[in-house]
Amino acid sequence: MVVEIKKVGVIGAGQMGSGIAHVCAVAGFDVALNDISKDRIQSGLASINGNMARQVSKGQLDEESRTAALDRITPADSMDQLADVDLVIESAVENEQIKRKIFTQLCPLLKPEAILATNTSSISITRLAATTDRPERFIGIHFMNPVPLMELVELVRGIATEDETFEASKVFTRKLGKTIAVAEDFPAFMVNRILLPMINEAIYTLYEGVGSVEAIDTAMKLGANHPMGPLQLADFIGLDTCLSIMQVLYEGLADSKYRPCPLLVKYVEAGWLGRKTQRGFYDYRGETPVPTR
Numbered sequence: 001m002v003v004e005i006k007k008v009g010v011i012g013a014g015q016m017g018s019g020i021a022h023v024c025a026v027a028g029f030d031v032a033l034n035d036i037s038k039d040r041i042q043s044g045l046a047s048i049n050g051n052m053a054r055q056v057s058k059g060q061l062d063e064e065s066r067t068a069a070l071d072r073i074t075p076a077d078s079m080d081q082l083a084d085v086d087l088v089i090e091s092a093v094e095n096e097q098i099k100r101k102i103f104t105q106l107c108p109l110l111k112p113e114a115i116l117a118t119n120t121s122s123i124s125i126t127r128l129a130a131t132t133d134r135p136e137r138f139i140g141i142h143f144m145n146p147v148p149l150m151e152l153v154e155l156v157r158g159i160a161t162e163d164e165t166f167e168a169s170k171v172f173t174r175k176l177g178k179t180i181a182v183a184e185d186f187p188a189f190m191v192n193r194i195l196l197p198m199i200n201e202a203i204y205t206l207y208e209g210v211g212s213v214e215a216i217d218t219a220m221k222l223g224a225n226h227p228m229g230p231l232q233l234a235d236f237i238g239l240d241t242c243l244s245i246m247q248v249l250y251e252g253l254a255d256s257k258y259r260p261c262p263l264l265v266k267y268v269e270a271g272w273l274g275r276k277t278q279r280g281f282y283d284y285r286g287e288t289p290v291p292t293r
């Protein structure tokens with residue numbers, strides 16, 4: 001029996017969690033948006049409102065749909081408010097211990113038939129599933145950033161994920177208007193297995209002095225027709241997330257070609273995480289981003 005999804009819980013109200021709540025609400029799902037910090041839930045709701053207003057100004061959404069969608073999103077200060085959801089999508093920070101802790105706290109609160117999904121960029125679905133009370137109803141639903149604009153969603157089954165869970169996740173993802181690519185449960189799946197080593201190589205190119213931040217990004221935008229340069233994209237993703245993904249690839253595939261660039265490590269250690277901290281390879285505090293190297 002395929003579970004019918006009507007209400008979605010989103011855990012983590014950062015850039016991805018907010019984007020996921022946004023697209024679910026616009027598609028007609030009721031959403032409960034949770035985060036460890038109440039302030040983050042409020043800032044997440046504010047960014048959703050801003051992004052929907054942008055879609056209205058571009059004629060991609062009418063005002064009535066925007067207000068109806070916003071009304072479908074409930075701030076869930078406590079995980080207890082996820083007790084009646086049919087699907088949870090975890091989108092907290094890319095840290096396995098934190099994700100495991102969330103699942104341990106969350107599972108006893110959920111309906112037995114609720115599906116539990118993670119938006120992880122890279123971590124083993126099989127291993128995360130094993131920490132829950134429902135490995136057969138656990139799956140990777142991996143959105144791309146920014147969620148309202150990016151068409152792709154990677155679906156990743158763990159070894160125990162049942163067909164009913166996979167089918168329900170496909171129906172749900174299609175209702176969001178997304179295109180599905182199915183990846184097997186290997187480190188960083190498909191998109192990040194290919195994209196992050198490219199970004200890491202761009203950081204090595206900077207670290208070794210081959211080019212400046214601006215030259216490297218210009219080279220790839222004009223030379224390879226990328227919409228964003230790799231360093232601009234790294235700042236957009238978040239340098240902490242980029243580093244976590246490279247570490248998962250390096251440890252998971254045991255190949256030195258995935259070793260994170262020391263400059264990436266240093267930026268994360270300095271707290272320069274990119275757009276979300278106003279500083280990474282660019283400084284975002286002014287009118288336009290300024291290269292920092």
Ligand SMILES: CC(=O)CC(=O)SCCNC(=O)CCNC(=O)[C@H](O)C(C)(C)COP(=O)(O)OP(=O)(O)OC[C@H]1O[C@@H](n2cnc3c(N)ncnc32)[C@H](O)[C@@H]1OP(=O)(O)O
Pocket residue numbers: 051054058120121143144145146147148149150191192195227228233237241
């Ligand atoms: C890390 C993982 O696990 C997986 C991943 O996500 S990997 C990363 C995948 N994402 C990418 O590669 C993104 C690459 N960048 C792009 O495709 C484009 O730069 C972009 C779609 C983000 C922006 O489009 P653009 O035309 O080049 O620039 P821009 O004009 O700034 O944005 C176009 C529209 O999208 C909107 N937009 C930009 N960022 C946005 C965001 N974070 N949320 C919602 N809307 C956004 C802009 O507001 C803009 O609308 P306006 O023209 O009204 O301002």
Ligand SMILES: NC(=O)C1=CN([C@@H]2O[C@H](COP(=O)(O)OP(=O)(O)OC[C@H]3O[C@@H](n4cnc5c(N)ncnc54)[C@H](OP(=O)(O)O)[C@@H]3O)[C@@H](O)[C@H]2O)C=CC1
Pocket residue numbers: 011012013014015016017034035036037040091092093094095098102119120121122142143144145236237238241276
């Ligand atoms: N960034 C990207 O381009 C993409 C990221 N992803 C994945 O999505 C997930 C989220 O990434 P992203 O949105 O960029 O990260 P952000 O740092 O923007 O947001 C993470 C959010 O999780 C919150 N959080 C931390 N611990 C907990 C907890 N125990 N319970 C609830 N919330 C918690 C953080 O709060 P606080 O800040 O207060 O700690 C923050 O609000 C990661 O797994 C990432 O790999 C997937 C696709 C693309």
